[in-house]
Amino acid sequence: MIDPHCHILPGLDDGAADDAETLRMAADLLAEGVDTVIATPHVNGVYRPDAATIFRKVAHCAELFEKARLPLRIVPGCEVALADDTLSLWRRGLLPGLGGGDSLLLELPPVFLVEGARRLIEQCVDMGGQIVIAHPERNPALLRNSKLVETLRYAGARFQITASSLDGFFGHAARDFAESLLRRRLVEYVASDLHPRRGVGLKKAAKRIKKLCGEEMTHILLWENPRALLQRQMSSALREAI
Numbered sequence: 252m253i254d255p256h257c258h259i260l261p262g263l264d265d266g267a268a269d270d271a272e273t274l275r276m277a278a279d280l281l282a283e284g285v286d287t288v289i290a291t292p293h294v295n296g297v298y299r300p301d302a303a304t305i306f307r308k309v310a311h312c313a314e315l316f317e318k319a320r321l322p323l324r325i326v327p328g329c330e331v332a333l334a335d336d337t338l339s340l341w342r343r344g345l346l347p348g349l350g351g352g353d354s355l356l357l358e359l360p361p362v363f364l365v366e367g368a369r370r371l372i373e374q375c376v377d378m379g380g381q382i383v384i385a386h387p388e389r390n391p392a393l394l395r396n397s398k399l400v401e402t403l404r405y406a407g408a409r410f411q412i413t414a415s416s417l418d419g420f421f422g423h424a425a426r427d428f429a430e431s432l433l434r435r436r437l438v439e440y441v442a443s444d445l446h447p448r449r450g451v452g453l454k455k456a457a458k459r460i461k462k463l464c465g466e467e468m469t470h471i472l473l474w475e476n477p478r479a480l481l482q483r484q485m486s487s488a489l490r491e492a493i
């Protein structure tokens with residue numbers, strides 16, 4: 252299984268503090284059947300790791316896993332909070348796409364301008380890229396007005412829910428919203444969004460999704476879609492822009 256959202260890189264954000272914590276998280280992922288993890292440190296008003304640092308830390312973790320004999324593949328990415336400069340950073344190659352490809356994991360702030368988000372999504376799609384919105388079920392603006400999800404989807408966004416939302420870890424409202432998004436077939440990806448002292452939750456989520464959407468959809472969401480995500484290459488428009 253591929254985990255497409257995880258704060259496993261040491262010392263970059265509120266994820267793993269050091270190598271020891273990174274190794275503990277890697278062991279937890281392996282125990283849940285994850286063989287590939289996309290490292291997605293926060294890029295926001297508090298944490299600003301640059302792309303070169305993220306790539307360097309990914310290489311460091313790959314070495315760490317090899318030494319510890321942990322069969323976990325790690326690839327770069329980031330989780331960027333929507334801001335005025337998001338598109339320009341992305342176009343300049345300063346934000347690693349998921350797995351180094353053309354998909355950008357975007358976190359929406361609690362309050363945001365829909366028009367700004369829509370424009371970013373459309374411009375990214377126009378360049379041949381893809382915006383994946385992290386945990387819509389935990390966003391207060393989307394929780395208040397679920398029609399916004401359809402607006403963003405229509406603009407070309409894809410949605411990734413957090414596995415443990417389905418277990419009620421983030422409260423009943425997030426759990427119910429995640430389930431309703433699944434029933435409405437508005438979810439493409441499921442991820443751990445793993446931080447220290449938080450469970451991976453993917454195995455439990457798979458069981459719940461099987462009940463809600465059936466075995467085939469569970470396979471698509473947890474295996475096929477993330478695999479296809481890693482196979483996406485940079486479009487020529489994006490490569491030129493970068």
Ligand SMILES: [Fe+2]
Binds near residue numbers: 256258
């Ligand atoms: Fe995250």
